[in-house]
Amino acid sequence: MVAFARVVAFCSWPVVVPPVAAVVLAATWGRKPHGVVLVLVALALVAAVIAAVHHAEVVAHRVGEPFGTLILAISVTVIEVGLIVMLMTTPGQPADTLARDTVYSAFMIVCNGVMGLGLLVGALKHRVLRFRVEGVTGALATLTSLATLTLVLPSFTTSEPGPSYSTAQLAFAGVASLVLYGVFVFVQTIRHRQQFVEEQEPYHAVPPSARDALISLGMLIICLVAVVGLAKIESPAIERGVKLLGAPQSVVGVAIALLVLLPETAAAVRAAARNRVQTSFNLALGSALASIGLTIPAIAVAAKLLDQPLTLGLPAKDLILLTLTVVVSVMTVAPGRATLLQGTVHLSIFGAFIFLALTP
Incomplete structure (x- = not known):
């Protein structure tokens, strides 16, 4: 019976997906797949992203804080940066605005889509939702500062033409982003950890064994390689699809952000449904913080190494939506409790963004 249980566990989807994705990558690398094969590549890419986040969470649970949070954030960042760089280096892709569109989309998806859906689901089941104001406002303040430094200020600087930073300004923004993210992780996991936990101390699951963590680490590495490679194969099809639909190129950034944030979105909504709103906010805002605080510095380095232009400043329409999101988010979290109304407001803004x- 024990042997059968081990076989079932070994054949579970998180273990099966990485080698399958690697096989798909090996079979299609250097080719230009079409039709059914292209659909299989897309499915393998999505499955590899979800499996990578799962294995990163297993490893993070094993090593504990603060290294667990860093492992998860770095894994998600590798996926996001890999997708962006592969698309940036594809001829015909909007290389200069792709990073901006992806990071901005991640901000809007988290602060409106994920938070709104979590509040809506939680309020429908529990009426009034409560959380720790100091923890959520700290995360929101850090996220707002990161978004302003990387997405707003480039539209108003004058050292370079257009909504772009000069090399010195980009270096400053990258270092500032890393410092802000690093200090936030330190505060969240060590210095003031009590501000980010549920008021009722949650049940702590038994961490995975060292063997399981090592298996997940190996599977994580396979997934990350597969994601980057499959994204390179899929990128021409993404370009053709956007042109066929007549959609603006910024939709590519929205698609990348949705794909990368999908696993954390599901986890955040499940937590809110169980009346664990603080945990839900930690998952959502933590994903957005990593998306900006780690992705922008990495993309800045990649853009300079690849000699690619990088446009970060948002146009007027998006600046207005970002400002509205910040104001509404502050008003949502300030009382320390929320209802159905707040969830509906955030989802309305998310609908307008899409x-x-x-x-x-």
Whole structure:
């Protein structure tokens, strides 16, 4: 019976997906797949992203804090940066604005889509939701500062033409982003950890064994390689699909952000449904912080090494939506409790973001 259970565990989807994705990558690398094969590549890419986040969470649970949070954040960042760089280096892709569109989309998806859906689901089951104001406002303040440094200020600087940073300004923004993210992780996991936990101390699951953690580490590495490679294969099809639909190129950034944030979104909504809103906010805002605080410095380095232009400043429409999101988010978290109304407001802004991304 024990042997059968081990066989079942070994054949579970998180263990099966990485080698399958690697096989798909090996079979299609250097080719230009079409039709059914292209669909299989896309499915393998999505499955590899979800499996990578799962294995990163297993390893993070084993090593504990603060290294667990860093492992998860770095894994998600590798996926996001890999997708962006592969698309940036594909001829015909909007290389200069792709990073901006992806990071901005991650901000809007988290602060409106994930938070709104979590509040809506939680409030429908528990009416009034409560959380720790100091923890959520600290995360929101850090996220707002990162978004302003990387997405807003480039539209108003004058050292370079257009909404772009000069090399010195980009270096400063990258270092500042790393410092802000690093200090936030230190505060969240060590210095003021009590501000980010549920008021009722949650049940702590038994960490995985060293063997399981090593298996997940190996599977994580396979997934990360597969994601980057499959993204390179899929990128021409993404370009053709955007042109066929007549959608603006910024939709590519929205798609990348949705794909990368999918696992954390599901976990955040499940936590809110169990009336663990603080945990839900930690998952959501933590993903957005990593998306900006780690992705922008990495993309800045990659852009300089690849000699690619990098446009970070948002256009007026997106600046207005970002400002509205920050104001509404502050008003949502300030009382320390939320209801159905707050969830609906955030989802309405999220709907406007998606609609205007498709029809600018």
